[in-house]
Amino acid sequence: MTLADSDRELVVAELGREPTTAEAALFENLWSEHCAYRSSRPLLSAFDSEDQQVVVGPGDDAAVVALPSDGDDKTYITLGIESHNHPSYVDPFDGAATGVGGIVRDTLSMGAYPIALADSLYFGDFDREHSRYLFEGVVEGISHYGNCIGVPTVTGSVAFHDDYEGNPLVNVACVGLIEDDDRLVTAEAQEPGNTLVLVGNSTGRDGLGGASFASEDLSEDAETEDRPAVQVGDPYTEKLLIEANERLIDENLIESARDLGAAGLGGASSEMVAKGDLGAHIKLDKVHQREPGMNGLEILISESQERMCYEVDPENVDRVQEIAERYDLGCSVIGEVTEGNYVCTVTEGEDQERETLVDVDAEFLGEGAPMNDLTMEEPTQPARDLPDIALTDAFEAVLSSPNTASKQWVYRQYDHEVQVRTAVAPGDDAAVLAVREAGIDAAEAASDSDDETGVGLAFSSGADPNWTDAAPYEGARAVALENATNVAAKGATPLAAVNCLNGGNPEKSDVYGGFGSIVDGLADMCSTLNTPVVGGNVSLYNDSPSGPIPPTPTLALVGTKDGYDAPSLSLDGTGELLVVGDYALAQATTARLGGSEYLAQFDGSDTFPTLPETPDELIETIAAVADAESTCATHDVSHGGLAVTLAEMVTADAGAAVEISGPNATELLFHEQAGRVVIETTKPEQVRDAFDGVAPVTQIGRATDSGTLSLSAGDSTIHVDDDTIAEYRETIGEELA
Structure with missing residues (x-):
């Protein structure tokens, strides 16, 4: 990739001369789609990012949001999300690992301590050997890096879809903690005369041109030709950088900070000074280097990992150097x-003698790229064409699908207990974290504390490509509602969200139309839920010779609650079973199966389900009921529908006796309307009263102590015990054992 002729003309007009080789390379990277959002920025104004709790919104390395507080003391969290899609195809282990490292450093640059990760992963058909190769490598890379740096991976998602075969997606989110507002740092340079200090790993030739590489379609030989554009991570250095950053912030030595990511030192340092409407003089030969003989251009745009650029008062430089040493x-x-x-x-x-390689206005370099004017083709929904499948066959096929099967093989490789704050672990609807002391000594402090009355932070992340492939706008609305339902089912109300918007080549009108639809759908639902979208990432040109990916709007959403206790998704065995928010079930009418795993398994089509009219009231009520003493268990109903949800709730000690009436039982069991929850409760009338005027409540049976799911639907009945359910759901683990 080279600087486009039209861009070169703009640069020449601004500079009054031809750009140097280094300047052209810097413009090429910083004006790429990956950095400049030339096709997506015109659409992103659809998101509401402002709220009284939002301290730093979109545009910095990570967003900063204040946690609810009754006093004057302020506790902030940071939220950030990134993609590392192309690198993870070329080199799944290093591509995914360095994605984790990058989002953690984005967190550090705000003065925060990273406390939790979420990984949302998307691959081609699980039956294909190449998909499994990518899947295994990505999970290994994530677990290796996250475990080594001591940041728990607590939630996320995994999805398989044919159209990711040539271009998988690796989206990673991070939550950080800032315990004192005096510790907040931003990427805006503060004062002329301050010193720029580079701390961390040495600079090498890995990752050269990574930003421009991420802005191109993948070619057939990308796995070999593009390998030099993939960074190589060192988690042990990152762990030291986390601890050093904490000390630098403790001693108030940092004026501003930026992680070295896309376009390396050139990107980080120019963006810092541009934000402060300032400039900089960078002496490239002063950079500590890993490889001899590197030229200035290589030093400038190398994307070697584990590096931070700090603005430091000259009086504090010696102390920064001491801490680094x-x-x-x-x-x-x-x-x-x-x-x-x-x-x-x-x-x-x-x-x-000093040779000048770059001499440009920083703001023009960072903000001067013109936006693309592209056409959109509106997507259409398919007609209804349903297969006729026996309940037993449908149940086994859907429950055994890699999309709905257990993801234990994935999350058991992640250390979710490090830092001693994970109250609800992976495998539930959402993780719940105890917001205690952050920093290097947090684990020791937590072990000495009996305080369980603080803020609980619920965390959910993911998307469903079946939904957004079938109906991009409605599917994206459902993605937002499902993530909100996940945290509400654990008793939390949404606080804020970040998104990772993945799409194909925007120059294709149908692809760009689908991308625009997921932006609007996600924005509309988040606005309805009063949940500000405080930051995000855009990844386009996710195309390969096999075609474009489905439009994929990963949402990472956090919610808060009092305390850390939350109802489990596992049945207790003592209560009545209610389904909240299922309009088709309540009316015993035909459900819409569009986007469902049922149709993915049996080659059907249908329109997408209609979502609740007042989702904000629904989410608030779910959260309140989840925290009631009479609530025994709660579980979001989404991927795979009600049948999968009930199966996931069964344990060796608790089962369920359920009856679904009506002539459309299969549709009612397998449709995937978002915004539904199964509640096991000892006081069903209280649940009905709580949802009166908000959403329908349908009693479907009761929990038992049998360890068996007895499911009657229309004229069919199935009985499956917990061992059989476990066998169905072990598809991934069995194949990869």
Whole structure:
């Protein structure tokens, strides 16, 4: 990829001359789709990002949101999300691992301590050997990096769909904790004359041109030709960087900070000073290097990992260097903040004269890329064409699908207990974290504390490509509602969200139309739920010779609650079973099966389900009922429908006797309307009263102590015990054992 002719003309007009080789490369990377959002930025104004709790919204390395508080003390969390899609196809282990490292450093640059990760992963058909190869490599990379740095991976999602075969998606989100508002740092350079210091790993030739690589369709030989564009991670250095960053923030040594990600040092340093309407002078030869003989351009745009750029008061530089040395990290004084242009120089020749490689206005470099004017083709929904499948066959096929089967093989490789704050572990609707002391000594402090009265932070992340492939707008609305339902089912109300918007080549009108629809759908539902979207990431050009990916709007959403206790999704065996929010079930009418795993298994089509009219009231009520003493268990109804939800709730000690009436029992069991919850309760009338005027409540049976699911639907009845259910759901684990 080279700087496009139209872009070069703009650059020449601005500079009054031809750009140098280094300038052209920097513009190529920073004006790429990956960095400049040239096709998506015009659409992103659809998101509501403002709220009284939002401290820092979109545009920084991560968003900052205040947790609810009754006092004057402020506790903030940070939220960020990134994609590492193309690198994870070329090199699944390193591509996924460095995605984790990058989002953690985004968290560090805000002055926060990373406390939780979520990974949402999307692959081609699980039956294909290449898909399983990518899947195994990505999970191994995530687990290796996250476990080594001591940040728990607590939630996420995994989906399989034919159209990811040539281009998998790896989306990673991170939550950080800022216990004191004085510790907040941003990426906005503060003062001319301040020193720029590079701390962390040495700079090498790995990751050259990563930003431009991420803005192209993948070719057939990408796995070999594009390997140099993939960064190589070192989690042990990242762990030291986390601890060093904490000390730097403790001692108030940092004026601003930026993680070195896309476009490397050139991207990080120019963006910092542009945000402050300032300039910089960078001396590239001062950068500590891993490989001999690197030229200035390579140093400028290398995307070597585990590096941070700090703005430091000159009086504090010596102390920063001391802390870096203490943690065995490289440290280079590379330049200073100025009032002029963004300038990069390097010494050349025997006389060591400085040669200017870059001399441009930082704001033009970061914000000057023109937006693309693209056409959209509106997607249409398919007609109704349903297969006729026996209940027993449908139940086994849907429950055994890799999309609805147990993901234990994945999350058991992630350390979710490190930092001693995970109250609800992976495998439930949402994780719940105890918001206690952050930082290096947090685990020791937690072990000495009996305090269980603080804020509980619920965390959910994911999307369903079946939904957004079938109906991009309604499917994206359902993705937002499902993530909100996940946290509500654990007793939390939504606080804020970030998104990772993945699409194919936007220059194709049908692809861009689908992408625009997921943006609008996600934005509309988040607005209806009064949940600000405080940041995000866009990844386009996810195309390969096999075609474009489905439009995929990953949402990572956090909610808060008092305390850390939450109802389990596992049945208790003592209560009545109610389904909340299922309109088709309540009216015993035909349900819409569009986007369902049932139709994916049996090659049918249908329109997408209609979502609740007042989802904000529904979510608030679900959260309140989930925290009631009479509530024994709660579980979101989504992927696979009610049949899968009930099966997931059965244990060796508790089962269920359920009866679904009406002539359309199969549709009622397998449709995937978002915004539904199964509630086991000892006081069903209280649940009905709570949802009166909000959503329908349907009693479908009772929990038992049998460890068996007895399911009657129309003229069919099935009985499956917990062992049989477990066998059905072990598809992934059995295949990869």
